Amino acid sequence: MVEKKVSNKRSKGISLVIAFVVLAIIIFSVLIPFIIIRSTTPNYSNISAVSASALSSERELQVQEVESGDPSISAFQGSQGQVYLCFHYNHGSTPITIIGVYYFCQNTGKWISAYPKPFTVTGNERIYLFTPIGYTGLIEIVTNLGNIFYAPVSTIGAAFSIPLYKITQTTSTPSYVTTPCHKTIILPNGTEIITRCCVLPKLAQSNSCYKLPNGTVLVLPCGKVCRLPNGGILHLNNNLLKQEYINSAYFPFSSFLTGYQSDNDNIGPLPVGQRNPELNTQTIVQWFIASGNLAPICIYVCSNAPSTAQENTVYISKYAPTGGYIVWTGDAGLIVGAGKIGLVDSPHQPSGPQSPPYYVAFTVHLANGSWATIVDTTPIPTVGKENGQPASPLTLAVGVFNSKTGTLCLYINGTLVSKATVNCKKLCVNPLSYFDVASAYNGGGSPWLCELPGFPGDMYTGGNNLYSFNGALGPTIIYNTSLTPHQIKSLLVGCIPSPDNIVILWSQNSAEYVHICTSTWTVTPCYKYCSNPQGGPAGKCPYGEYDYEVFNLANLCQFNGFWGLAGAIPTSFAPFSDVVLWGGASPIVLNPSVLVHCNVNITVRYSACLIPTTPGGYIFSISFTDPLPGATVERNVQTVTYANEWATVYINGQKVFEGKFVNNQLYVLYSNDPCYQQKNIPEFGCYLKSPVNLTVIFTFNMYEGGANNQPGGPAGPQSSCNYPVVYFNIMWLQPGAQWLTYIPITQLEPYQA
Incomplete structure (x- = not known):
């Protein structure tokens, strides 16, 4: 028993020694590296000022590089409404590390994370974000x-910045303005403020007050x-104030349309x-203002014609519908007619031109020879006069045919108004028919046509009034694909x-x-671009004539x-009251009466990647006026006065032109x-x-007041x-x-500056 006890005591003693040694080893292994680290770590308190200074310089350098486009940071919206960031380097490729991306939620008034983790950009890159679909x-x-x-969400198209600001209400208390006469003006959500440049910050959300100038x-x-x-005095009340950006589409930039059409002409x-x-598959986009009397939309139904037309119903007929064809692609067309939509059968004849209201239809010529048509039964009223005739408001019509599904869709001002499907999913692709706008037939004979020949330009013949349009035509865009509803809605806001899918x-x-x-x-220009206003026509050729050419951009x-x-002959300089500013094929939504009656300068900033067609020397010409001699005849020979304009052009940040x-x-x-x-030639x-x-x-x-030679002064005298x-x-x-030629959209890739 004794020996056993002693043996147990020895075992316990050995165990304690082993435990002590293990503990000592652990402590030593931890303390020694710590001592080494402490002994080799510099004293940051001695260099903190230097580090702060270096960080500040690095931050400022990053701002300068981003402002110069290394990288330029843009936010865009895809075809399905998804938002993505684009990083594009113009000169170098300095890496930039992003630790947070956020979008603003108007419902909560807070910034919400739009990307789950940090990332580093080292070259041209696209990053898709987690934002609500359609976020703008x-x-x-x-x-x-x-x-x-900060990057405003844009879509394909150039970005324009102007001294126009919008109030977004993010609190329960709206912003307001007080005037010197102690009047208070409440500013609801969406209020726009037009004022001079640099008066308000580009972005603000505070309880601050800002002085608004006269x-x-x-x-x-x-x-x-x-x-x-x-x-x-503007009292912001912690709501969001931001400078607005206008999405536009390339050049030219203007306040008028050129395509006024009488009811017997075309382009x-x-x-x-x-x-x-x-x-086959296609999307037809056409802005228009109908005026005067037009042939009604009549669809030949072989038997048992319904008394009234309905939406979301396809009408199959042997003959092409009548009405004012605002655009005809060769196998599909958008039609504007006046008076009641007619569904007729033999032996009825189509009616002649009728007075408004107006209606819109979309028709396609199917491969089996029949015609399929859908209609919008909601009338478009007249709101004023153009060229002395009752006229509709500016309207966007879009027709879509999808050959995969056989679906026809008709959109008016971005809203789907009629949709139907046909069994025959291919169109009668007729290579002999002419693509044109405003008229699809210039012959006589039977009013019912199995085929539409289209109508070439540069002809001294008038169109048949059963197939011709009367009014003003805005941009015409033809796609070789079927646009999505979201894309079609974006057309309405200047996108x-x-x-890449645009054909015309x-x-x-x-x-x-x-x-x-x-x-x-062969076609040659009749004037030089080196003078403003432009020169007149060249000498006449015995085998030719003069005309007006509309380029396919x-x-x-x-x-x-x-x-x-x-x-x-179609006219130029038709500043219709509904049409304000056009950037290429996109409308810019601004109220002309505000700009005309208010002495305000509008500054437009356009920035894009310009892609040369071939290496070499290029000459660029700046045009401040649109030269179309004789084109104002139908506007009662009106006198045209141009607004005062100033322009500065930069290539890779270097100024290459300045003029006014x-x-x-x-x-x-x-x-x-x-x-x-x-030589005072606007070129570089x-x-x-x-x-x-x-x-x-x-x-x-x-501004319609007096003239001044300095930016900030009003424009010239009033014009007729x-x-x-x-x-x-x-x-x-x-x-x-x-x-000299126009710069096509294939050579411009607009992005936010």
Whole structure:
């Protein structure tokens, strides 16, 4: 028993020694590295000031690099409404680390995370975000250096910034303005403020107050306009104030349309080469203002014709419907008619032109020879007069045919109004029919046609009034795909979705006076672009004639349009009350009466990636006026007065041109080619071998008061077209080319500056 006890004591003693040794080893292994680390770690308290200074310099450098486009940060919206960030390097490739991306939630008034983790950008990159579908607010980007950048969500199209601000109410208390006479104006959610540049911050959300200068204009959501002749004080009340960006689409930039059509004229291609795009699946986009009497939409139904037409019903007929064809692609068309929609059977004849209201239809010519038509039964009323005739408001009509599903869709102002499906899913692709707008037939004989031949341009014949439109035509866009409902709605707010799928794009806010040699069908400009206003026509050719050419901005070598030469020639300078500002093929929604009656400068900033077609020397020409001699005949020979305009152009951040057009006089203030400046020619040159950043700062003033030569002063005297018109365009002369041409959308990739 004793030996056993002793043995147990020894075992316990050995165990304690082993435990002590193990504990000592653990402690030693932990303490020694700690001592080493402490002994080799520098004393940060001695260099904290240096580190802060270095960090500050690095932060400032990052801001400078981003502002110069390294990288440029843009937020866009995809075809299905998803939002993504684009990082594009213009010069170098300095990495930038993003630790947070946020979007603003109007319901909660808070910034919500839009991306789950940090990431580093080292080159051109696209990052899709987790935002609500269709989100169009601001995106906040936070870097690892503590810089915060804001990117408004845009869509494909150029970004324009103007001194126009919007109030977004994020609290229960609305913002308001107090005037010197102690009047209080409540600013509901969505109120717009038009004022001078640099008066308000680009982005603010605080309880601060801001002084509004004399002449500030408030546009309330209800449409009421409040003017502040003596200024006032803006009380933000912790709501969101941000400078608005206008999405536009390329050049030209103007306040008018050119495509006014009488009921016996049209715009179509020359009778040479391919006549139409020969599409099955397609989307037809057309802005229009109908005026005067039009043939009603009549659909020939073989038997038992219903008494009234209905939406979401497809009407199959042997013959093409009658009515004013605002656009005809060769196998599909959009139709505007006046009076009641008629469903007739034999032996009824279609009615002649009727008075408004107007109706819209979409028709396709199927491969089996029949016609399929859907209609919108909601009438479009008249709201005023154009060219002395009752007229509709500016309206967007979109027709979509999907050959995979056989579905026809008709949209009016972005809303689906009629939809139906046909069993025959292919169209009668007729290579002999002409693509054109405003008229689809210029012959006589039977009023019922099994095929529509279309109507080429540059012809001295009038269209048949059963198939012709009367009014103003805005942009025409033809897609080789079926746009989504979200994309179609985006057209209404100044976007051009899916530009790679555009086959034809006629902006209809600019045209070129040209000479056509009818023996060879060659076309040459009739004037020089180096003077403003432009020069007159060249000497006449015994085998030719003069016409107005509308360029296809999707492909300048195919499907350019030419105005018809019948008794009524389309007009230029038609600043309709509904049409304010057009950027290429997109409308910019601004109230013209506000701009006309308020002495405010509007500054437009356009920034895009310009892609040269071939390496070499390019010459660029700036146009402040739109030269169409003789094109104002149908507007009672009105006198056109241009708004005062100022423009500065940069290539990769370097100024290459500066000029102004004031009191109808051109002044070239700077050109990178001194010869152009000395001769007062609005041109500049640039050698291009790779894509460059093209930035344009364009300012105009549409005030109808007196004139002033300085930016900030009002525009010239009143004109007989009610207000000064605005026009701005950039054209280029490519290496080896003979003429200046428009810059096609294929060579411009707009992005936020």
